[in-house]
Amino acid sequence: MEEWKKSVLIGVILIILAAMFAILRNEFNIWIILILILAAVDIIFGLMRKKVS
Structure with missing residues (x-):
């Protein structure tokens, strides 16, 4: 997987986990x-x- 895709995927996962934890x-x-x-x-x-790239 390309580096930018990994970065975006990790960011999305972190947002989802933080939102779930807050809820x-x-x-x-x-x-x-x-x-x-x-x-x-x-x-970003x-x-x-x-x-x-």
Whole structure:
């Protein structure tokens, strides 16, 4: 699998897991917010790699 696809896939999985964890705990804490931010950055960098390639 290409690097940009891995990056986007990992970002999507992190967002899904963070959302599930937030729903189960019925709260948003700083760790969930950080995971969501990191996942979004991972997706952005993955899409930037695709455009460069």
